[in-house]
Amino acid sequence: MLSKKSQYAFKALAYLTEKYNQGPVLISEISKKKKVPLKFLENILLELKKADILDSKKGKGGGYFLKKDPAKVKVATIIRLVNGPIAMLPCVSLYFYERCKNCDEKKCGLHDMMIEVRDASLAILENRTLKDLAL
Amino acid sequence: MLSKKSQYAFKALAYLTEKYNQGPVLISEISKKKKVPLKFLENILLELKKADILDSKKGKGGGYFLKKDPAKVKVATIIRLVNGPIAMLPCVSLYFYERCKNCDEKKCGLHDMMIEVRDASLAILENRTLKDLAL
DNA sequence: TGATTCCCTACCAAGCTGGTAGACTTAAAG
DNA sequence: CTTTAAGTCTACCAGCTTGGTAGGGAATCA
Incomplete structure (x- = not known):
């Protein structure tokens, strides 16, 4: 599941997408319009x-x-x-890969299955942009 | 990402699938063969x-x-x-649904996108069984 | 009855999540 | 050149989750 932080980030980004090319938008405005706690939102925007x-x-x-x-x-x-990672296992993550100990990737049924899931998810998420967030 | 607990559960289930119809298998045997901490494994198996x-x-x-x-x-x-939930948002989960506040599901781009992701994942996970875990 | 095995309750450290508080810096307006 | 409106930074915090461990109880079999 996406964390609250991620959900807030998407709300804020959706709002900024609506206002694209219309100059700077106040944190407080985003906070009010999207109902995101102000100080928490500060951290998120700074990170972005x-x-x-x-x-x-x-x-x-x-x-x-x-x-x-x-x-x-x-x-x-x-x-x-x-x-963080989109994949369901570290050993099938493209950007956060970690070898799983005590498990031979070449003959692990779960491994193969999770690669399929990852690819199916990425087929969508890699082809959608912020523009698709706005209604 | 799947928790360690989930990964351990799948390892144990894969082992028990191999031994299906061969009588009871000791927790300690699963623990040794699959390198899962014994006491933690006890909890998991009991839950299953x-x-x-x-x-x-x-x-x-x-x-x-x-x-x-x-x-x-x-x-x-x-x-x-x-x-827990397979979906990335509570508001698109089939088994753990929760309405998201301050967000109209009918015009939320993220919502629609996450439904697609959910369905793509389920297309795989609902059609694979423990049998597919064994090599 | 005694060994074997699962069952149950309780506990714990560390890290993560979802925040809040307050002081500091930069920049524009007057 | 001071005021004021912003973002920036550091620090802190409560509560929950994760990944375990400890130890005894209860059932079963020989």
């Missing part, structure tokens, strides 16, 4: 900025805004960033 | 018994064994039992 998804401006007239075209930011990227 | 997946016999010659034909126990069932 450090990850180069968002950019910000300080002082009056400041706020957060998308750094790139929302149609070019994949949903899969955001999930990996905020939530 | 209470969920009607396994059955057990006490005393000498006792142990655990599958209650049903392994070809009839779906992987999805085990995941839901030991790990």
Whole structure:
């Protein structure tokens, strides 16, 4: 399951996508409109900025805004960033791979099954962008 | 990601599938062969018994064994039992559904996307059984 | 009755989740 | 050049979950 943090991140990103190219948006505005706890949202947006998804401006007239075209930011990227691995097992994760001990990957039925699940999920998540979040 | 508990459960179930119809198997044997901590494994097997997946016999010659034909126990069932929801959001879960507040499901892009992901995953997990776990 | 095996209750450390508090820095407006 | 509006940073916290461990009780078989 996606964490609350991830869900909040998507809400905020959906809002910023609506406001794309309309200048900086206040944290407090996003917080109010999307019903996300203000201080928690601060942390999330900052993290997204450090990850180069968002950019910000300080002082009056400041706020957060998308750094790139929302149609070019994949949903899969955001999930990996905020939530972690998409795969169900470390040994089938593309970006967070870890060998599983005491288990030969070449003859592990679960392993193969989870690769299928991963690929089925990625087929969707790698081909959807922030633009698809807005209604 | 699947918890350690889930991974241990699948290892144990894979072993019991191999030994299907060969009488009870000792917890300690499963623990040794599959390298799962003994006491933790006890808890897991007991839970699987209470969920009607396994059955057990006490005393000498006792142990655990599958209650049903392994070809009839779906992987999805085990995941839901030991790990919880398969869906990425409560509002798209079939077995653990919870309405998401402050979010209209009918016009939520994330919602629709996560339904697709769920269905893609279930297409696999609902059609694989314990039998597919063995090599 | 005594050994064997599962069953049950209780406990625990560490880390994660979902936050909150408050001071600090930067930048624009006046 | 000061005020004020923003984002930034560090720190903290309660409660829950994860991944176990300990030890005795209860059933079964010889």
